[in-house]
Amino acid sequence: MSDVHDVYGLMVEFASTDDLLAGCEQTRDAGFKNIDAFSPAPIHGLTEAIGYEGKGWIAKTVFIGGFIGAMSGFFLQYWTSAIDYPLNIGGRPYLSWPAFIPVTFEMTILLAVFAAVFGMLGWNKLPQPYHPVFNVQRFKLASSNRFFLVIESVDNKFDRQATRAFLEGLDNAVGVYDVDY
Amino acid sequence: MTEPQGVLKPDPVIEPGHDYGSITEKIASIVDTGRQPKFWWVGFGIGFALMQLFLVSAVWLLWEGVGVWGINNPVGWGFAIINLVWWIGIGHAGTLISAILLLLRQDWRTSINRFAEAMTLFAVACAGMFPLLHMGRPWFFYWLIPYPNTFGMWPQFRSPLVWDVFAISTYATASALFWFIGLIPDLATLRDRATNRTGKFVYGLLSMGWRGSAVHWYRYEVAYLLLAGLATPLVVSVHTVVSFDFAIGIIPGWHATIFPPYFVAGAIYAGFAMVLTLAIPIRWMYGLHDFITARHLRNMAKVMLATGLIVAYGYSMEAFMAWYSGATYETAMIEHRLFGSFAHIFWALIAVNVVIPQVLWFPQVRRSTAALFCVAMVVNVGMWLERYLIVVTSLSKDFLPSSWGEYAATRWDWATYIGTIGLFLTLMFLFLRVLPLISIFEMRTLVPGGAGKKGGDDE
Known part of the structure; x- marks a missing residue:
């Protein structure tokens, strides 16, 4: 368990909304709970894909x-x-x-x-001056044309090696990065 | 039906071939390359010079008093109220585009809502100058606000002038917040693209740490839609309350139930004219033909045509009701307006606000940017003349001939008015320089969400 909190989580990059949606659904169906997706524009169906239900x-x-x-x-x-x-x-x-x-x-x-x-x-707990996801160099593109999915290390199923392998195995994953604190 | 035969699908709201990356690059680079086209400097220069005129005339007014203006008894309102209504009306198109067209799912609004909202804010700022300066002692403006005070007095809440304070200040606040909320994701884009410390710090601060999380987007969209739903009745209420300033009074020519809808239609008419006046040069200046397409200009022309007809209906009903009511003073007022000392202004108004805009029926006119620009300028003038007539004719001749009077604007009236146009242009050009003039994230939603050709090699 020692590696659980060494990192905030693991991040995977996608090149299109469809890849992100498919990746999120796979991750959700694999049983991960503490996941979040990041995109340059609102995407229909993304909250369902990460298993979030709006409370209104x-x-x-x-x-x-x-x-x-x-x-x-x-x-x-x-x-x-x-x-x-x-x-x-x-x-x-x-x-x-x-x-x-x-x-x-x-x-x-x-x-x-x-x-x-x-x-x-x-x-949304904003303004929030610091957030670990910004430590990933590539995350800059989350406000331009790239799509990201994060599995947080607080997730019960999180295991640094196994989760990384899982994310690398997602369809059309462009790259997997550690999200440092 | 007015379109050429054989065209089944409307023109696109964004030219084909764009993706997330190219949209971001095209719009954000206007701001973050730091270089502006020559026309920007010309426009900003003119605006900044005229703004000095505003500062000079405001200082002179405060030094000398409101007597430097042409207002008198009985015409106590004059240019101040004409310009207030004119500017507020212009502002309304911004809210209409951003809120009402959002609720109606008109996706063509996306390319124009950002700078139209900026136009709203700056127009309201200019509008606000006039009642403040018209007070004569603007440093006591806070007497209009209900606060516990040593006089033991409160504002008179049955007066439309107090309603106006609430309506316009709510409108200014709500428009600013709506605009800012719309800007947050784009500020995050500018933050992530910034290469210097100042840009990183300022855009970083303003973007509030936005990171595009799915849950954030979800709440964001709910809030944005609710804001649009709140802004829609607000914009209708604001010009309704402005029209109450007149309609609640018993002066002939003002005391009419048609005023609220007629004012709201006039506001949208004037506002769309101003949006076109701004959109056509901006589109040309930054080469944004892909985003502000012929369809946008054509749709705005159609809205102008429709609201212009409602305004024309308002004019005819004013005259009809004066005749039909048989009320002596109403009839006299209309006669005075049509054939008296204001006849030249009235007939000029009919020409520029009713007759000339009918050319918009022709598709050739709606397709020509030069023609559209001219019609829009004509309407800008026309709507100003309309407010001049409403304010001045009714006040100058009410009931008793002993209280009649004439009104003539002084050079300081003109200087203050032209000065606020300078203030408006200055703010508008500064906005173009520092903030994305088209909503980047909303434009992204119009294209299939995929990686651009240059998606991966930005690092």
Whole structure:
């Protein structure tokens, strides 16, 4: 077991999306759990191929943000215009709610947008200045035209020699690299 | 149906022969080779010079007061509000392209959404200058924001002017964040391609450590789609609220229910005109004919034609309702607009905003970049004239002849207005220099995902 945590994991490079998808499926079916794929663009079906099931947290976060925005927007106006500083404008009731709709709406959007942006970054644990995958020289191309798959060393099935041999045996694998910490 | 016979498939949104590598190279190299075409320096130079005019006129305004402008009683709004509405309207096409066309799965938006969104941000920045300067004492702008204060007072939330503050600041914030989120994967590309320390550091910082993980992409796409869904009603609401600034007032010519849809259509019309005004030179300057194809220009021309017709409908309904309502003041206002002291502006507006854009019905015009550029410039002017008419005619003659007045812009009005065009151009050219003007990662999704010819030998 001593070699398990010497490296962050092993990385295999592919030259096309189809090769990456096939490689991910093979890896998943071989029983590896702690795997991640990296690509220059979103690829349909890649999360399924690495065995990840979305929990829908982003959508829930955005809903909560929008709800807080709507409530705070409306009650801000209600409290300021009807309770703290009641102001008679053209004989309208203090709680002239139709006039409060535009600001309520804008506040809903504003907080939902904040939730979407910061929720996405938060759930992705970004910003993250350092990550071991960047230690691989070739990984630079993950933001251009190359595709990578990583099996992390924390995976129960991880064994440095055997896993390397497994990755080298994947169809159309371009190269296998150690991912140092 | 207007296309030539025998063409069954629409033109491609990206010319054939491209792959991930060539797309990355083509777009990112505009930024990271550090060399810009001559035209960039010309454009930036003009913009930067005009921006100095803005700084001078803003300083003079603050020194001397808003009296340097032509505003008076009864025309208290003048150029400031005309330009605010004009700039905000221009901004709307960026959000329309990035959000609404994304939800409608129009893949041709991909080549133009990035710089259209940049255009939105810079247009909103220019728009924001006008109400701030129009306050006369802009350092008290924060009085518009509800915060606990020693006066014990709050903003008057039944006023459309306060709604406007919320709408425009939400719009500016949401547009900036939407734009930034769209940029993150491309910033990672620039980070990985950077060869000098500054580039590595700045792009590295801004890309937030993006590494293109499958799970990240998944959450990213969900968030991006939700942002598009939020931006869509937002953009409609913003110009609706801007139109409320007029429509909630009881001034003849303003108090009309047609204002919100008519303003939103006008905004999209003006915005697409500005996108074309920018896209045609940018495409030529950087040789991006593969990515911004004839189809993009043609589609934008069609959107302009359609929204232009809605705007024309708005004009005719304004006149019709004035007659049909039988309201004395409405009728008088329209007569004043059509045949009074503003008649020359009104008929010029009809010519440039309604008559001339009808040439877009002809496929030959939609195929000619020069013709499209001219029509777009004409519409840019036309939409400005429209706002001039709305603001000035109604204010200058309302109900009592004793409160009538004339309005004439001063040279400082023009200097401030032209100055913001300089600010806009300066920001736009700086954007072209430092950020990818087309979304690289979204362009990649348009081609089959394979290795490029030069995939392996980049090391």
